[in-house]
Amino acid sequence: MRAVFATAISADDPLSGLEVGELDDVAGPPGWVKVTLKTSALNHHDLFSLRGMGLSADKLPMVLGCDGAGIDEDGQEVMVHAVIPTDGWRGDETLDPKRSLLSEVHPGTFADYVWVPAGNVLPKPAELSWEEAGCLSTAWLTAFKMLFSVSPVGPGSTILVQGSGGGVATALITMAAKAGFRVWVTGRTEGKRAAALGLGAAEAFEPGARLPERVDVVFDSVGQATWNHSLKSLKPGGAIVTCGATSGFNPPAELSRVFFTQLQILGSTMGNRSQFHRLAQFLVSSGARPLIDSVRPLEQAREGFARMLTGDVQGKIVFTH
The missing domain is CATH 3.90.180.10 (Medium-chain alcohol dehydrogenases, catalytic domain)
Structure with missing residues (x-):
């Protein structure tokens, strides 16, 4: 599969460990679902990962990316929630002390597809474009x-x-x-x-x-x-x-x-599934929409990372898949 992934960690030169290329196909854990991605979006978390914050060397290579939207195995248009709770956790997943985000323990959204727990997919409102829906989760x-x-x-x-x-x-x-x-x-x-x-x-x-x-x-x-x-x-x-x-x-x-x-x-850290539902409804009812800085194909992800590293960004950097 095509992917954007970390192969090394460097606090001083984070882009030195960034690769854009092919990785072997993988299957998710039992009970997880596959989402074929249409769009994803860049966050500071992705640069932090390349600096070794939240991502350890023993997890490399790691597919980066937290945000994404695509098609699930039933053909439904969905958005991906990035907070992964531990097995058996009940309640607000952001309060789980052992929670993780996509791309910390499990492969992230900068790839052709991503595997997530069944509870981490939400319906994409028809009123939102793929670019808008793909940059909401973080x-x-x-x-x-x-x-x-x-x-x-x-x-x-x-x-x-x-x-x-x-x-x-x-x-x-x-x-x-x-x-x-x-x-x-x-x-x-x-x-x-x-x-x-x-x-x-x-x-x-x-x-x-x-x-x-x-x-x-x-x-x-x-x-x-x-x-x-x-x-x-x-x-x-x-x-x-x-x-x-x-x-x-x-x-x-x-x-x-x-x-x-x-x-x-x-x-405040991230948001839970219920809040993600409410966010989507707020955007639909209010007419508010994400400001998108730029849209690039996944193959040009390095240019997006470089742009974020300079701080010269106004809104979200989105990748199409």
């Missing part, structure tokens, strides 16, 4: 959970999204604007800030800028580079909702500000 589902399940505030509140170009950020801006939040964003370039305004943001600022007023909630997937600004931007009693740290995992704590102004720091 960044968009993460953003949906952050906004509608983890955040303590609702529509009408003022929120700040740190970073305006990545998959989680563009998803947050798009959905929050559709749902009636006042959305402020930070962006590194004038082009990224303009694009965020086009998605529905009310204001766009340079990174670290002093805001006109403090906000109710900050959504931060950047981490180390933005953490101090996130804390300083909050009203007393406000909250940071964090799902990742693309700039580094060691932010300064500023604990005195946290407890003196009674701030909350709320962690």
Whole structure:
């Protein structure tokens, strides 16, 4: 089968271990189903894997990719949910301490097909294109959970999204604007800030800028580079909702500000199957759609990885199969 896979791990040169080529066909475990993929999408998780974060050398070669949409064995159009719980787990799969994502333990979606547990396929709404449906399982589902399940505030509140170009950020801006939040964003370039305004943001600022007023909630997937600004931007009693740290995992704590102004720091990881269903329905009913940076055939995956590595991305990078 055609596949995009990791053959080596390098923290300093992640693309050195990336291969695009052929792998032997494999069968899934008993009870798993085969999805022939039409589209898939790139995430920072895929670069982290090539750096050895979440993927160990003993699992190589490993097919990369978490997001995907395609046709199941019954001929149904489906989307793939990337969170794989352990056998026998009951309840929210994102709370399973031994959960994994596709491409960590089991082969991912950057291939002709993927095997997943039967519970990890969901119907693809007819209203969504293959490109849109193929980029929801990671960044968009993460953003949906952050906004509608983890955040303590609702529509009408003022929120700040740190970073305006990545998959989680563009998803947050798009959905929050559709749902009636006042959305402020930070962006590194004038082009990224303009694009965020086009998605529905009310204001766009340079990174670290002093805001006109403090906000109710900050959504931060950047981490180390933005953490101090996130804390300083909050009203007393406000909250940071964090799902990742693309700039580094060691932010300064500023604990005195946290407890003196009674701030909350709320962690969020991925989303469960029920939330994925709700995300799909929200997109259908609201008209919100993923911002797609570019679409490439799977054979040109290396160019997509290189583009993400530079940080010059606005939305999702999608691969066609």
